[in-house]
Amino acid sequence: MSYTALVEHFEQLHHLQHLGAICGWDQATMMPPGGNEARAEALGTLAVLCHRQLQEAQLPDWFAAAEAGPLTPEQAVSLHEMRRAWRDANMLPADLVRARSLAGSRCEHAWRSLRPANDWAGFLPLFEEVLNLSRQAASARAEALGLSRYDSLLEQYEPGMRSRQLDQLFGNLGGWLPDLIRQVQERQRHERVLAPSGPFPTTQQKALGLEVMALLGFDFAHGRLDVSAHPFCGGVGEDVRLTTRYDEQDVTQALMGIIHETGHARYEQGLPAAWRKLPAGQARSMGVHESQSLFFEMQLARHPAFLARLAPMLERHFGPQPAFVPDNLARLYTRVEPGFIRVDADEVTYPAHVMLRFEIERDLIEGRMEARDLPERWDQLMQQYLGLSTKGNHKDGCLQDIHWTDGSFGYFPSYTLGAIYAAQQAAAMQQQLGPLDRLIGEDLPAIFGWLQQHIWQHASLLETGVLLSRATGQALDPAPFRLHLEQRYLA
Template structure:
């Protein structure tokens, strides 16, 4: 009996196998960050390098090219065509890179990230720099080869891995416009909030109570604990696969909000993964569309919903139960604590008004690094200058809270940072669309009914996965492609109206 679409079916089997092996790779990477004893790092780096080489050989198997060409002529439906498009994109990207470079990247990033975990708290920039230089050298070679294959610029080729279709010129234009009004907004909000009375929360906040609170809030946000879990790592992240989502956070005994809101952020990532279409699971079309869309989910949870006054009313009794009642935990005051705007050093703990400045800073530095206009040794001076100009902060000599604070550069994720602020813009756009569709949305949130938010995201974003290009997804969900005006309107309404 002949098989309909034999080339396409063969591709499906290959990509299903890739998904299962990537599952194992992601679990090993999560364990490396969350559980692995330090002595296991070299063995784990070798194992991950072996897996990276195996996956690369599968993705570049010459048979795939013939199967991709053959599938183009087969009778495929719309979803299958979208899957074939994503397979072809992955094949082109993989074939741009030789296996030796993929393995070198795995070794360099494992070594750099593992050392970074102890070098960062020690403020050891001198010790960190040699490893970072090797990661940057690999990233530049990767950018060169990707650019040659795609015809894109060097930094554009790196961005394209995370945000297909986005260019550095577009990102620079969007961020340039942001620079024109963001400093004034930060000043105006600061002046307004200086006149407000805010009761500070009184610690300490025991870490077991913080963890229990985080897990209760994850349940409030409908995270499925039968298909995921929360752990602790040096830098909060979400990983795993849709069937087994791994989230991490970090705790401070003197302040519970960073761990709580960091967990809310990662829960947005986790809910997206858990709600990707199951009927296509294991296929490229069932993966998240892009990292800006992924960040739009985490920031929809953390900023749009998590900093909503109605959500503060839901949090208030949970926080009081975790740490004991105190005036700071009353809903109105808790909302003030959640929406304090104050320029600070740490990106992942920044408020939503100053957060874009952290992203612009990193975007400008890493673009210069990849394009050869700056070297790794130049990062501290570039960082200090931009922190002073954008946020008025002095970071001289403070590497752990400066250029060593994020895990992205140690892991070679150059081109990722723009996705955060693009994601914040998309998140504002999604909520604007929700309010047009559901005028009583804010009243529903205030009443404790979060289902309208989750249902809209599931229908318009989660279940769509990679079926559409990013522009088409945004157009279908909100009636327009990316429109940064919604982000400005959101910040102005929440903080100045």
């Protein structure tokens, strides 16, 4: 009976979170600018309601009674995940939850206009408030969990992962990645690559994106595609909201952004319906989530076999041109060139962008640097990792990402963890089903079926390490990622 009561209670929480997700999507896509303050207050109130739902006085008694059983193995895991959500909520007071929500909404909304204006001075006081409140939350979580402040935030996105493991992992990448970047650039130095010739009207880009989403199995009865300042996938599994941004002079980036977010969406749509309203039915971690988006974008969409399927689609929407020849598309989409913008980075230089952000956000949360020091530190690390300077160029430097504006510290490592997970999954899939070129050319549903069987259907019923080892036969290991890059770019 107590387990049933818990299920009903957490299903109510899911409904509130559903409303919050859709309100957040609307804030980023449809809401008029003048509505932001009222929306921020409404979302702050909703955050407090969700928080209170997890602080109900009867929950500890229900947990204790439910643990006495009997429970099926799946129900026992579900109970564990409910307890984890309850534990996390009870680390923070409601006034801090509301303050963080308000500060994050205000900072994010301002960022949308301050970034294009390169206005670091205008952004700084808003960001300082977000950072201060994030440090308070980190301190409360650290005390409750017995972790460092940064690790307590990392735990929200990648349960069980610690910064010392990331130091080892990124140390491994840092040992061979710079040389790989140099080798690939030298190899590509004399390649002839044709850039597609625009303009590419937004309406036609969207039509192309929708066609590619359909090819990738997106369920349009339970989701849609829109435009925002920063691409994202939001909503809930029953109603997934994707966004991208378009440049009418460049068809390549928006399309890959759509494919990336479609990977997120397919994961959400593939989570088990029976568990969808409970914590156990949610995505396992952000690293696992990113592994799905990066599997779609990097393992699939930049593969020559996929680009061969994409070429006639581009011609149908924009007319034939030499840049749309499959061989040229393959060179175009595997071009390695250090750049300022993380979301536009190639997959070889991308980990450098993540390692930079990991170093900075850990130091910000641990108090080893202050918000005012961010531009100088960013420039220093960009020169160290990618040989580029961002002095005075804040919009392409420390203002480029949306994550820190709402206090999402600890999120960035998920991107490179996801790339490593995705490479391991691709290697295991090919061992079981055969080479990707054949699967992409002849049997895309088999790829999605493998992901459904090994990743999507398990949601949070398995811990990340168990999920990965069962799917791939090995624990977290950067070796398949390195092999993938070497085979694609140097073979």
